[in-house]
Amino acid sequence: MAFATDLVLADNAAANKTFSLRKTDGFNTERIDQSTTAGEPRLCTIKHSAQGKKGTVEAADRHLISFATTKKDATTGVLYTATLNATLVIPQSGPLVRADFDHLIAFAKNFLITANVDKWVRSES
Secondary structure (H helix, E strand, C coil): CCCCCCCEEECCCCCEEEEEEEECCCEEEEEEEEECCCCCCCCEEEEEECCCCCCCCCCEEEEEEEEEEEECCCCCCCEEEEEEEEEEEEEEEEEEEHHHHHHHHHHHHHHHHHCHHHHHHCCCC
């Protein structure tokens, strides 16, 4: 099942932003926040791929969600981009179930909405 063409996601101020489909190839999509421009876009990219040889322990499906925002320095004209990537790698076989993936997602969500982010971007670990 595919995502809707437009994804509506709340930003850090709880304002809804609509990410409209910009390009797709069937496995990967790129959407742009309608409130940004092509020159200074805010993007949402979703990608899917397989790794390892099918039928082996190493075989897994990779699911990436990426958010990027680009802004131009008003003085120099240089473009700067910040990117956040989250990849969920799911073995194609084995004992892991959906609840295990849900725990990983919950840990990441909780980490990313706490004061841990300040420590993280200061390169603390």
